Amino acid sequence: MNEVKTPKKPFIYYLIIAATIMILLNTLVFPNVLKHQVKEVGYNVFMQMTNNQEIGSVNITDSEIFFTNKDNSQMYKTGVINDPELVDRLYKAGATFSTEITEEMSPIVYLLLGYVLPIFIFVALGRWLSKKMMSKMSDGANPMNSMMFGTKSNAKIYVKSTSGIKFSDVAGEEEAKELLTEIVDFLHNPGKYQEIGASMPKGALLVGPPGTGKTLLAKAVAGEANVPFFSISGSEFVEMFVGMGAAKVRDLFKQASEKAPCIVFIDEIDAVGKKRDGRIGGNDEREQTLNQLLTEMDGFDGSKGVVILAATNQPDSLDPALLRPGRFDRRIPVELPDLQGRVDILKVHAKKIKLADNVDFNAIARAASGASGAELANIVNEAALHAVRCGRKFATQADLMESVEVVIAGYQKKNRILSDKEKLIVSYHEVGHALVAAMQTNSAPVQKITIIPRTSGALGYTMQVEEGEHFLMNKTEMENKIATFTGGRAAEELIFGEITTGASNDIEQATKFARAMITRYGMNEEFDMVAMESVSNQYLGGDSSLTCSMETQTLIDQKVVQLVKEQHQKAKKILEDNVMKLHEIAKFLYEHETITGEEFMEILNSDSQKIIEEKQQ
Structure with missing residues (x-):
């Protein structure tokens, strides 16, 4: 799916812009303007610089002579004296004749560029920031938190896409897919559930070992439903300052309500949803964030089509209030795949590489007993890499068996020679x-x-x-x-x-x-x-x-x-x-x-x- 990240622009962002503008003005604009100020010298200095071949460019008028030094860093002027051989001497000295005449800058212009313009820029920036802060206050957010640190949620938004992940891309978890299919059907046809009086669970918790495809299943639900998909990690809610995580939770659910029907996926929810022990001196920020999450899950209307999915591999550590009916009603186990599940997963990942005709996926699946979906994907990739190292254009059964051993015991250590x-x-x-x-x-x-x-x-x-x-x-x-x-x-x-x-x-x-x-x-x-x-x-x-x-x-x-x-x-x-x-x-x-x-x-x-x-x- 196409990923669209929500922009986050704290106060320091605008300070950097202002500082950058001033640096550019002082390094590019002001020097180029100020260097054109003309220094008046005597004719003897002009003649001496001509004899020493120190003239860069020169412009002779009826009453004055304008000239620069060799690197054109300084403009000079002097009066005109009747000297018929002057042009020849300048030519022999290597001077360049120019028709451009640079007048001396007016002190008023210098004052405007050097002092008035920077003050105007900062005043305009201050007025604009004041309007932003007032709008934040009208929305009920803390303006100082918003401007200094940014309270907008860091959720990644995967918008509708025809090339998104589907259930066909997820293998080995048929029971989990069956339970999630009901959520997809509700997002497509909410009327038939409302007709009988049934309400869809507000949240579903995916639990299982690492690498079994919990995040992949959540994306597949969004792909099948063809609705916006908000993805955020639980650790992104926890901030150093108290109240920041709660503000991010509010912003996330506000965005979800605006884009309903949609799916909100919170990965590794145990980072913010662990049991509250009630001890003094704990992480107040984490507990406030959890309280706000519980309140938001109670407050939004599930009939609008906002479905909350979460994933964790530590379900025992979650707060009981988070798991009660009305919040995460449904618990979906995503366990390690069985034999047939491993065969199906291997076949899905094997579509991405070239394989020999005699590959026996059943034998590979039996050898990889206890492997997760991520490990099986790694086995297929290792087999392709092994085939390339051996100079083959396709992976064989031997490559796959060797990759199983690589995942189990590591690579062969050929430089270790036993006595x-x-x-x-x-x-x-x-x-x-x-x-x-x-x-x-x-x-x-x-x-x-x-x-x-x-x-x-x-x-x-x-x-x-x-x-x-x-x-x-x-x-x-x-x-x-x-x-x-x-x-x-x-x-x-x-x-x-x-x-x-x-x-x-x-x-x-x-x-x-x-x-x-x-x-x-x-x-x-x-x-x-x-x-x-x-x-x-x-x-x-x-x-x-x-x-x-x-x-x-x-x-x-x-x-x-x-x-x-x-x-x-x-x-x-x-x-x-x-x-x-x-x-x-x-x-x-x-x-x-x-x-x-x-x-x-x-x-x-x-x-x-x-x-x-x-x-x-």
Whole structure:
């Protein structure tokens, strides 16, 4: 859509204009006028300057001679004396003959230009600013705030456009689009809702993790409805001076009422809409801005077609008064896309690049499990960039899979060269993960194993990809996942009898899963179905805090250690039972640095020599 920004002209703006005018007058106009003042000298000075070839231009009249110096910075005049050879001497001295005669400026003109004109400019500017301030006072705004700092809202206005974003440009959020379609229909056909007595919700709150397309959905609503779209961030309301944010809220809703039907979108509304705690010494400006927002949402008539949309990824922190019916009536979740949603999003973004005919979007979507819409768009773009680096004119399946790995683990760090010993340890470590995962039931299949370092700091990694979409995990699956995390360290202990720092992330993940099983999922017989932990900010990674006594926390720690130990021992047992395959696969990985899931399973179920011969061919 075409963006039109509302101009904002505070008092300092006009001061700068006035200062600029005076600087231009003093540097361009006045010097050019004043330099034409003529200095009267004797004829001997004129002759001396002629002999020294210091004359620039000269004009000889019947009674006077006007001349300048070489750089024409000063005009002189002297009387005329009968001198027949004067013209020849001037010609030999390099003087230029000019017919232009510059008279000396009148002192009255100099006074007008130097003093009266600047005073007139400032008086005129002052009268104009006074009128502006009076008009602001008649509108009920604080004139000093308006003129000095500007209280006009910073909302960006996207006007009607046939090339705007539509619902077809948004994929993977079908439920959210269905709920928002009703708002679009109301803006188009308000009569059928009013006929039955129904009123449209005044506001809809879009909640979800970052990158899921909340802002894109709001623009799509405006594009489908083909109405003006006001967009502003919540942080733009918060100002240093008390009352400024509230004035901006008033101005925003005033503009919206004038352009109704329209949509007002407030992004990151948690910046101004957080819960009021009532403590003295808080941010009075933020609370006044929130109070004004609540008042404005109560005051405007929803039947005019003004719809308020807002987005946040911290819904738990919003003030309850903001979420009550009559303000933000409808809460629309914009969650991470499922498998089919990821496929649809990839297809939408893939239209912008050239692709090979054999691209399997389903395989890419399964490998990118848990990715947001923004991350999927980045994956497609990274694939196109990778294809260009490889000299191809279109992106292939391999480019897309590599871009998934780039988003997950970073770029390949080709300048980091591991020693032979480190390379061997990393090979056994990664194969330990893969072998433990493969030998357990209810475990995701291995997609790829590599020991090429990445920019994220990983010296290697094992990629597991689920065959389908899973929304629940049972106790056995979680225990198997913990065992898989400990498989790398178990392989190091079994083969080298030493442990390294390479398992730091594995330890963190295994501990996280084990603690969640006990404190949140009720997967421990002793605690049964009692929650020992609460989670806040679920859309921003989830901050957990224990809600139990110190004695219980100590017991939880013991249970976590016991659970991880049990799975660690299970991983060791699996590797001991399959130690020959561990050696065989680790040797293959050490030599080739990367193994695909198919190659891994073939070596596991047959002989590696056949795989080596096929690679050489």
